Amino acid sequence: MPELPEVEAVCGKLRKELIGAQIRAGHIARRRITGSQDRGEVEKMVRGRSVERVSRRGKNILIELSGALIMRVHLGMTGNLYVVPDHRLRPAALSAWFELADGRGLLFEDTRGLGALDVHDTDGLRKKLTGLGAEPLSREFTGEALSVLAAKVRQPVKLFLMDQRRIAGLGNIYAAEALFLARIDPRKPAGSISRARLEALRGTIVAVLREAVQSARRGYSRPGGYREPENFAPNVYGREGEPCPACGGKIRRIAQGGRSTYFCPRCQR
DNA sequence: TCGATCCTGTAG
């Protein structure tokens, strides 16, 4: 269930726990997560390498290994990546696990198995990530940048926000929340939104993501996996039929691109 | 650019 904030929280935790650790052995449990790469090849490539850095690009976790190789992990819908004290502690639904030299384990748990894990050299990674859009929490993500991205786009703004080739990291929840706060109708073509309202939207995107990063950090701030922190309270997401927190009107759910969109038809126009 | 598809679990 990870969008940018959850992925960022995972990265933060891995940075603390994994930097300097050496991988004794890697095990890919689900064949399909490595895509076109061979499972055995991936296991071989990571063996004996140490973790030097952990970073994030969009929803991708990048684990930089010694020898200039990078392991890329995408959590998909249900993935989680975390360190356990003993690599022999292995839950069901593991897509992959890694035995660390100090006996700990790095686990890639993923019930639905829609996540991905592959290993690249610097150039291969660059190719893999080309096409990813702007980082919404970077300095380059200005109102001007957003309006350039949105210019002439006929796509509904909600789908536009979720399109990773334009903006990298927003998903179904935070796209809906940002649009609610900016009072923009999710069905509106992205290119038809005024410069001023796009500026406002940029602000709500950043605010929603920053807030969610903090919240997600709390959710991950205990051993094992992720727990939803108590203060995770979306305004509209998942609240079909409930009163809008701003105007009291009924929150609606519609389908866009095969996903649910929640919004307040009275506030968002 | 839309719809089907990859998977598994859970709620109704």
Added chain:
DNA sequence: CTACAGGATCGA
């Protein structure tokens, strides 16, 4: 049983 789930990719 069906519908749906915080994702991404592929083909028509």
